Amino acid sequence: MNDIVRAIDIVKRFRSVPVLDGLNLSVPQGSVFGLAGPNGAGKTTTIKILMNILRPSSGHVQVLGTDSRALGSLELAHIGYVSENQELPEWMTVEYLLAYLRPFYPTWDDARAAQLIRQFDLPLGRQLRHLSRGMRMKAALASALAYRPKLLIMDEPFSGLDPLVREDLIDGLIESAGETTILLSSHDLGEIESFASHIGYLDRGRLQFSEEMTSLTARFREVEVVVDSPPLLPLDRPWPAHWLRPETAPALVRFVETHFDAERTAGEIRCLFGDVRNISAHPMPLRAIFVTLARDRSKAA
Amino acid sequence: MHQALHIFKKDVRHLRREIALILLIAFLYGAMHGPDAIRASGLALAAMAAFLIGRVIFAEAIPGDCQFWITRPFRWRSLLGAKLLFIAVFVNLPILLADLYILIADRFPLASSLPGLLWSQVLLFAFVSLPFAALAALASGMVPFVFSQLIVFAAALGISELLLPSIAARLLGVDWMRSSIAFVVLTAISIPVLLVQYKSRRTLFSRWFALGGIAAGALAFVVMPWTLPLAAESYFSKAPSLGSSIRIALDQRSGQLRWFTALHRR
Numbered sequence: 001m002n003d004i005v006r007a008i009d010i011v012k013r014f015r016s017v018p019v020l021d022g023l024n025l026s027v028p029q030g031s032v033f034g035l036a037g038p039n040g041a042g043k044t045t046t047i048k049i050l051m052n053i054l055r056p057s058s059g060h061v062q063v064l065g066t067d068s069r070a071l072g073s074l075e076l077a078h079i080g081y082v083s084e085n086q087e088l089p090e091w092m093t094v095e096y097l098l099a100y101l102r103p104f105y106p107t108w109d110d111a112r113a114a115q116l117i118r119q120f121d122l123p124l125g126r127q128l129r130h131l132s133r134g135m136r137m138k139a140a141l142a143s144a145l146a147y148r149p150k151l152l153i154m155d156e157p158f159s160g161l162d163p164l165v166r167e168d169l170i171d172g173l174i175e176s177a178g179e180t181t182i183l184l185s186s187h188d189l190g191e192i193e194s195f196a197s198h199i200g201y202l203d204r205g206r207l208q209f210s211e212e213m214t215s216l217t218a219r220f221r222e223v224e225v226v227v228d229s230p231p232l233l234p235l236d237r238p239w240p241a242h243w244l245r246p247e248t249a250p251a252l253v254r255f256v257e258t259h260f261d262a263e264r265t266a267g268e269i270r271c272l273f274g275d276v277r278n279i280s281a282h283p284m285p286l287r288a289i290f291v292t293l294a295r296d297r298s299k300a301a
Numbered sequence: 302m303h304q305a306l307h308i309f310k311k312d313v314r315h316l317r318r319e320i321a322l323i324l325l326i327a328f329l330y331g332a333m334h335g336p337d338a339i340r341a342s343g344l345a346l347a348a349m350a351a352f353l354i355g356r357v358i359f360a361e362a363i364p365g366d367c368q369f370w371i372t373r374p375f376r377w378r379s380l381l382g383a384k385l386l387f388i389a390v391f392v393n394l395p396i397l398l399a400d401l402y403i404l405i406a407d408r409f410p411l412a413s414s415l416p417g418l419l420w421s422q423v424l425l426f427a428f429v430s431l432p433f434a435a436l437a438a439l440a441s442g443m444v445p446f447v448f449s450q451l452i453v454f455a456a457a458l459g460i461s462e463l464l465l466p467s468i469a470a471r472l473l474g475v476d477w478m479r480s481s482i483a484f485v486v487l488t489a490i491s492i493p494v495l496l497v498q499y500k501s502r503r504t505l506f507s508r509w510f511a512l513g514g515i516a517a518g519a520l521a522f523v524v525m526p527w528t529l530p531l532a533a534e535s536y537f538s539k540a541p542s543l544g545s546s547i548r549i550a551l552d553q554r555s556g557q558l559r560w561f562t563a564l565h566r567r
Contacts, residue, residue, distance in 0.1 A: 053366045073374035081372035088369050089360075091315055103307055104374050 003062075004029045004151055004181045005050060010059035012045050012205075019045045021205035023059070027198070032177050034192035034213075035185040036286075037202035038294060043185035044085075046202065047155045050183075051081055064151060077105050080144030080180070082137065083155035090129035094122050094139050098146065105147035113146035120168055134165035141169060145176050152176065154184035158191050170195055193286040201290065203297060213286075220289045221260040221281040225253040225269055228277055240268055244296045256292045257281065304376055308383035312357050313391075319356055320391050323349045331399035331406075346399075350392045351433055355446045357387045358437035364504040365441060371502070381499040388430050397422045428484040435491035438498040439508050453515070457483075460519050478530035483522050490514035 005027035012020040020042045027033045035043050048054040050063055052071040061068035066075050092100065094117075102108045117124065120138035128136055137157060144152060152173075158166045173182060174195055186192050192199065193213070200210035209216075223243075228251070239246055239255075246255040253273065257265050266279055284292075313320065326349050330342040361370045361380060370380075397418065404414050436453070440446035494507045 048366060051372055053371060073376045076372065076374040079372070083367075085367050086369055086372075087367045089315075096314075100307075100311055101373065103304070 002029045003027060005033075005061075005063050005183060007046070007050070007061045008059055010046070010049060010061060011057045012042070012049060012054065013057045019205055020049075020056070023202070023205065023207055025200060025207055025210065027181060027183050029181050030178060031198045032173070032182045032196045033184070033198045033200065034196035035183060035200050035202060036187065036189055036192060036290060037185075039187060041202045042205045043187075043202055044083075044155055047083075047153055047183075047185055050153060051079070077107070077147070078150040080147075080149035080152040081154075082140045082144050082152070082157055084137070084157065084159045085155070086140065088128050088136060088140060091127060093125055093127050094131075094142075095124035097128065097139065097143055101143050101146075107149075108147045112148060113142065116142040116145055116172065119172060134161050137161060137169060138165070138172075141172055145172060145180070148176070149180055152180050152182045152184075154182070156186055157184055158186060158188050166191060189287045189290055190285075199286070201293060203294065208293065208297070216289065217283060217286070219258060219260050220284045220292075221257045221265075222284050222288070223255055223257045223260075223265065223269075224278075224280045224282070225273060225276050226278040226280075227251055227253065227273055228275075239272075244292050251277075256284070256289075302379075302382075304379035305382035305386065308361075308375075308380060309386050312360055312383065312387050315360055316353065316356055316391075319349075319353050323353055323391060324395055327395035327399040330396075331402035346396065350396070350430075351450060353392055354388055354430060354433045355437045355440075355443055357384055357391075358434055359443060359446075362441070363438045363498045363502050377499045381495060384434065388434060389426060392430055393422050393426050396425065427488050431491040431495070432487045435494040435498075435511070438495055439504060439511060456515075456519070460522060478534045479522065479525060479527075482525070482530065482533070483518060486514070486518035486521070490518070 003026040005025065007023055007025040010020050010023040010025075011018065023042070023046060025035075025046070035046065037043050045054065049056050049061055050068055052068050055069060063071060064075050064078060071079075089097065098113055098117075102110075102113075116122075120135075120142055122135065122139055122142060123131070128139060131139065141154075141157070157169060161169070170191065173184075176182070177195070177197075184192070184196075196213055198210070198212050199216055201208045242258040244256040244258060246253065248254075260281060262281070265281070269276060269279055323346070326342060326346045330339070330346045333339055333342050361375070361384075362368055400418055400421070404411060404418065433450075436449050437446050440449055490511055494511050497503055497507050497510070
């Protein structure tokens with residue numbers, strides 16, 4: 001699969017403060033890539049560099065095969081961008097916004113635009129300044145999807161929106177997924193989990209990992225081990241590095257396995273604790289995985 | 302061109318109230334009689350022109366990273382072209398029409414006055430509208446834009462009135478040449494600022510460039526000897542010999558020459 005976005009060793013400093021510190025990122029074509037991470041991790045900065053809104057201090061970014069610093073009108077005609085912080089032309093009505101943007105995009109699809117207006121229930125005659133936050137996001141998304149972009153970049157699109165609006169936006173995105181590669185940043189992991197095909201976790205200016213959702217959710221398990229007697233912590237042997245957040249209680253050991261494989265994990269448990277009464281491994285939601293990783297990293301730091 | 306016209310039409314729709322206002326002020330400027338009324342309407346027209354230039358530039362503001370248009374496929378030439386076309390049509394053209402109305406109402410000979418009138422609009426566009434547009438392209442909003450104007454105006458006034466009495470130049474009637482050179486410098490700074498801002502939005506670089514250019518221009522303005530504008534005026538004059546045919550004899554014994562020299566050295 002070709003990468004539609006590729007960032008290599010991106011460093012971005014504001015004055016002398018590094019916000020991105022050697023970021024490497026690849027977004028496969030056709031994917032829905034969720035860029036997750038805590039506040040201040042560098043998600044918005046990353047996206048602004050991809051869109052040539054900011055220039056990296058060093059490193060190299062390619063978007064649609066073009067150096068991000070050289071992105072011009074030709075490339076931007078195939079890229080959609082929606083951000084919670086974007087200043088829309090508030091004096092325009094929804095109808096005029098769409099009519100105004102139409103000539104800028106050779107691939108503008110009137111039928112798709114009409115469908116999005118219906119789907120999002122957009123009030124055509126109302127000025128953007130008089131729309132609710134959710135409606136403004138819908139209008140921005142409609143104006144970005146109507147030309148069937150090759151790449152749609154969204155920065156915290158669901159932030160502060162009510163669940164119904166989120167569902168509407170996600171429905172709109174899902175319909176475009178496939179023909180449009182979607183890269184969206186969010187700290188709202190519940191939304192990403194519902195439709196992202198790939199996930200990247202950004203923390204302290206570095207991408208800590210990036211992989212397919214199926215692979216990520218398959219390798220993370222919350223493991224509970226029931227033993228006959230209170231477990232003796234194996235002080236003479238270290239815990240495997242891929243076991244995170246170990247907790248012990250009378251007759252119970254609990255940890256997060258980050259490289260779960262039923263046979264291998266069971267073997268490692270028996271090697272550490274001897275015979276055990278029961279081993280259970282529970283799939284983890286994305287939110288739990290990220291909380292585990294974030295706490296582990298802050299502990300390590 | 303097509304995209305420039307598209308953006309231009311959008312700006313006309315967006316700023317239709319401001320356009321109506323400047324047309325009204327231009328009409329009053331043309332229709333009013335009496336020096337006070339003309340001065341007041343002229344000031345109002347200048348203020349409205351500066352405001353309208355700011356408004357049209359800020360419709361697609363250059364500094365900042367949250368503007369809607371910077372992630373859309375705007376061609377920079379089209380955007381800049383649309384803004385300049387707007388300024389020409391809704392700032393310079395109303396002033397031209399008002400001046401034309403004054404000429405006709407006061408029964409000046411139109412045919413012989415028209416070239417001068419058109420030339421004055423070219424100069425107004427180059428020496429006033431472009432610097433205002435460049436200043437707006439560097440400012441982050443209307444308030445900083447207005448304050449920047451005040452600072453530039455105060456600095457220009459300070460340099461021309463306080464630092465440099467330039468009595469010698471005034472006596473010789475060539476002070477306008479010095480001001481013209483200052484305007485040329487201002488335009489020469491404004492053009493690259495506009496090009497850089499619209500092409501690559503390097504606001505910090507452009508601000509430093511503009512500041513450096515203005516400082517260098519101000520320095521040149523202060524240290525420029527009055528003989529240079531005199532020479533320039535003689536060069537451009539249609540009949541330079543007329544100026545040289547005047548002979549002023551100064552009697553060294555009377556002290557007049559020493560007085561004059563002392564003034565020149567100040």
